[in-house]
Amino acid sequence: MKTQPIRRERARLPAAERRRQIIEVTTGLIAERGFWGLSMQDVADGCGLTVPGLLHHVGSKDNLLIAVLEHRDETDAATLAAELEVRVDQLWAEGAGITLRQVCAALVRRNAGQPEIVRLFAVLEAESLAPGHPAHRYFRERQRNTREMLASLAPGDDAARFELAGQVIAMMDGLQIQWLRDPASTDLVAAWERAATRLFDAL
């Protein structure tokens, strides 16, 4: 008697769409457990396919992480530009009339609406401090880039700009963690606005 394979409802998706789903599911799981706590099995389950099916699309666990991060980079600049009502290529152009404070406010406003992704980055940012982490290099460069871009919008000489940019990033990261830990009693946008007043209006 042949084993009758239970004709499981099989949803065969086109590669691009499946990939989108995989990245979405992975994003949530990494935010929950970090990369070291992530299992391909959980991702596969979340997508309704088997582990080899998942690997067919992403190749390896490390590749999956990189895919997630690259996907974020693609959407990031776009949503930020939309928030500022500016064309993407005008975002970091000096003299476009956008102040550092405006960009920060836009960043925070956007982040306040997607706690899951903020948590993803918070967890990976800490995990990837270790040199052996697959996202170590990515986060090093990301940090450098955003700091330089923010610095380009700040006033003063180069040293002062770089310093302020670093402090702004530190404050945003820190406030976001506090917000994620206790979202109910924290208003991220308001907390940032108060902090910005102190940062930007200092002597």
Add this chain to the structure above:
Amino acid sequence: MKTQPIRRERARLPAAERRRQIIEVTTGLIAERGFWGLSMQDVADGCGLTVPGLLHHVGSKDNLLIAVLEHRDETDAATLAAELEVRVDQLWAEGAGITLRQVCAALVRRNAGQPEIVRLFAVLEAESLAPGHPAHRYFRERQRNTREMLASLAPGDDAARFELAGQVIAMMDGLQIQWLRDPASTDLVAAWERAATRLFDAL
């Protein structure tokens, strides 16, 4: 022929001493890989004993994490008090003549000397954002406590104090991450001093 057990150099330690060693080794490993990436095997290897031997002392992986955190709490207040040259019970006493700025400077100075432990907390702080994490509650309370203690040293009304304390914590956490990511080109103490100037000397 009986199997001759290779008389491995067995170091039978008294429980307290072994526990100290276990906590020390675990601290380093969590800083490297996070709690989800920690394996009891690695801890056991690092201590020169078997996994059941390790479990004899700590009971379970979750217990081990809690032991590490509790140990830090015990030493934390002590070293901070020493740094400030004050008795432990005088640390958070109002009117003891210690300013918020002094405490922060002492905290940062101490942290600058133990990057490994700062990384341990950075990783766990992010990982434990997830409600299911074994240290979730611990970090919630820790955050609340330190914020209240710092607030008690700040000037102004209660709302202003609480706000400033939050910003101070955010800034310290953020700067520490930047420092850990690139220790060579960052001087944590100096970076904090500049940030403190902006935070405390604002209008």
Add this chain to the structure above:
DNA sequence: CTTGCTACTGAGTACCTACTAGGTATTAAC
């Protein structure tokens, strides 16, 4: 020297890990 305590081990359980090889079933192009 014996007794009792305990630090520790060896063997084993049940299960999860990422990943591979080789094949099947579905879709799209012609």
Add this chain to the structure above:
DNA sequence: GTTAATACCTAGTAGGTACTCAGTAGCAAG
């Protein structure tokens, strides 16, 4: 309708996971 591409599967590998059980080896007090 046939062919080619490919989304996905079953089965398996080699190793890691926390943890348990039952016992052994070493120390200290009597």
